[in-house]
Amino acid sequence: MHEIWAIDVSLASKPTFSRFQKNHNKEYVSCFNNLEKIKRLLNQGKKLAELEHHPSFFRHETNGIFRIGQSGLKGAKESRLYIYPCFREHVIYILGIGTKETQQSDLARAKKAIKGIC
């Protein structure tokens, strides 16, 4: 029996998420649907950091930060939801959301956000 993972939003900027959802609703929903797919794998005890067979919408960035993309949408804006799965706490920290154009600054913020957790 594996422990159920929780989702922590304390490190995420709500105004950024709210703005993104208003501007790119389909992509927002798709990213969170893909987060559910990853969460289910974690709930089953999968060690994603060790796996080499990730689905294509899921990529390791740096320092344990992963990005989840939108998928299955025609003409969609390339979107990235940044997360940090903490295996000690069984918590997925949501760090940020953005597009391909803003990925450098989004990732820099995400790296800053995980300092001090796990």
Next chain:
Amino acid sequence: MEDLRYTSVGDAAASLAGDEKVKLQVDEEICCSQLVNTLLQLRIEKGISQKELAKRIGCDPSKISRLEAGNDLQLKINDVRQYLSALDVTMNMVFEDTSLPVAEQIKQHIFQIHEKLEELVKLAKQVDGDEVIINKIHVFCSEVLFNFLSRFGDKRFTENDSVIKHARPKTDYPLLRRRGDPCGRSPL
């Protein structure tokens, strides 16, 4: 103080967006991705990459990627069949006519149980051919069918029917007087 931890992805998405309607949208999308989720889980459990799976099927890896990235409504049955076959997983489809009377629906389930138990017998034979286990499965199978037919059987199930013949217990085990049930109540 606001709760910042969630077990539901839909709740987290709605909280971050500041819009409760988002939860419904996310939950609906998740609901439409159950089969895709299962396929993805099976592939990862078996430790097979998208590339390897594509090689086994004889298609481009991008096809596997698209399939896993979409939802159930975008799936084609032949793609699902090929995907599962390449993972050595068989696919069973169950059709249940919910407009049938309850007794008929029960029959459907009973015969499904019977089929599954027969599969269990086949597996038991494959493993070590332990006759005791095989006999016990048969006894259980016969009990379920016999009790069911005793109660719900109609003219379609006569003494000449092969199903009822098969179901008739082949042991002296008091089928309708199960251990621990002195009243002899049927499990059905």
